[in-house]
Amino acid sequence: MKRLPPNIVWPAAIILLLLSNITVAVGTLVVANARGGVQVIPNYYAEAVAWDSLATMRQDSDALGWEAEISADHRSNRVEAVITDADGLAIDGLEVTVLVSRPQRAEPIGSIRLDPTEKTGSYSGSIDLGGHGLFDFALTATDGTSRFVSSRRIDLN
Numbered sequence: 001m002k003r004l005p006p007n008i009v010w011p012a013a014i015i016l017l018l019l020s021n022i023t024v025a026v027g028t029l030v031v032a033n034a035r036g037g038v039q040v041i042p043n044y045y046a047e048a049v050a051w052d053s054l055a056t057m058r059q060d061s062d063a064l065g066w067e068a069e070i071s072a073d074h075r076s077n078r079v080e081a082v083i084t085d086a087d088g089l090a091i092d093g094l095e096v097t098v099l100v101s102r103p104q105r106a107e108p109i110g111s112i113r114l115d116p117t118e119k120t121g122s123y124s125g126s127i128d129l130g131g132h133g134l135f136d137f138a139l140t141a142t143d144g145t146s147r148f149v150s151s152r153r154i155d156l157n
Contacts, residue, residue: 039106061149066091068150070098070137074129081114081123083141083148090121091143099138100127103153109135132156 017109032038047054065086074081083091093116101108109130114123129135134155141148 001074005125036105041106054073058149061147064146064148066141066148067153068139068141068148070139070150070152070154072135072137072154072156074132074156077126077129078115078138079112079114079125079127079141081141082119082121083123084121090119091141092116092120094123094141094143094148096123096139096141098125098140100129101136101138103134103136129156 038151067084067088069082069084070079071081079100081096081098083094083096085091096114098114099108099111099113110127112127114125116122117124134153136151136153138151139149141150
């Protein structure tokens with residue numbers, strides 16, 4: 001068996017190492033940009049500046065004692081909420097909006113207004129959820145004088 005001369009082996013080894021390094025770098029780049037890649041959170045600075053007022057709003061909302069039960073179905077793209085007061089009684093006459101987002105995405109899917117249904121304290125609307133998985137629902141309900149905020153993370157299978 002004939003051996004390769006060192007003047008061929010060493011340059012070939014260096015070229016092989018360089019090519020493997022390029023392959024790893026390109027592979028890392030492809031994996032890092034898969035599923036949206038790096039994303040910038042919208043209005044990050046404005047939310048940071050308003051942190052104290054948002055915390056006060058959440059505390060005022062918690063003081064109301066209201067509860068929201070949020071449900072969604074990715075097949076029918078329906079989002080429903082049932083809102084009750086501190087005594088567990090359903091609340092009618094609210095203006096309800098829901099901001100829908102995915103935890104792995106910086107940009108929200110969208111915001112929808114939930115309309116009252118025939119059931120007392122129940123509100124419903126539709127938005128294209130785009131499939132199954134984890135979803136965040138940020139609900140805001142107002143009755144003219146009080147503002148209630150609630151958020152839920154739901155796994156839609």
